[in-house]
Amino acid sequence: MARATTSKTTTKSSTRKTTTRKPAAKAATKPATKKATATKAAAKPAVAKGVTAPTPEVTRELKKKELIELVVARTELKRPQARAAVEAALEILGASVAKGEALNLEPFGKLKVAKEKDIGQARVFTCRVRQRKAGKAPAAPLAEAAE
Numbered sequence: 001m002a003r004a005t006t007s008k009t010t011t012k013s014s015t016r017k018t019t020t021r022k023p024a025a026k027a028a029t030k031p032a033t034k035k036a037t038a039t040k041a042a043a044k045p046a047v048a049k050g051v052t053a054p055t056p057e058v059t060r061e062l063k064k065k066e067l068i069e070l071v072v073a074r075t076e077l078k079r080p081q082a083r084a085a086v087e088a089a090l091e092i093l094g095a096s097v098a099k100g101e102a103l104n105l106e107p108f109g110k111l112k113v114a115k116e117k118d119i120g121q122a123r124v125f126t127c128r129v130r131q132r133k134a135g136k137a138p139a140a141p142l143a144e145a146a147e
Contacts, residue, residue, distance in 0.1 A: 064086065064087075064090070067086055068082050068083050068086050071085065071086055097111070097113060097125060097127070098123070100113050100116065101113075106132075107131075107132070108129075108131070109129050109130050109131030109132065110129070110130045110131075111127050111128070111129050112127065112128045112129075112130075113125055113126075113127050114126045114127060114128050
């Protein structure tokens with residue numbers, strides 16, 4: 001709320017009282033600050049220790065054409081051969097996900113279909129992917145291989 005300040009001005013003939021008020025804008029910002037603080041506190045969900053919150057933003061999207069170029073760069077395959085291999089692999093992976101099968105493909109990780117929903121001309125899958133952390137080697141086998 002605005003505060004009024006009183007000052008006395010003295011002149012030879014009379015004493016006059018003047019009142020000055022602080023701008024109303026400052027008074028209006030105080031309650032808003034309290035509201036904003038409450039909103040910020042409510043916006044931060046409690047996250048269990050050791051669990052990272054999902055990142056909602058997608059920074060980059062890998063397209064099929066880029067994937068083919070990466071395969072060509074990493075292998076000795078020519079572009080038409082790499083295209084055929086990538087398209088065949090994507091068809092197999094797509095069919096497996098459509099059936100609801102879990103995929104366990106290292107180093108990609110383990111993909112599991114959590115939900116499936118038909119909408120119009122498409123199906124929406126909600127999947128979970130579990131991937132090993134970088135630098136972690138797979139566990140050693142329990143027994144030695146027989147020779």
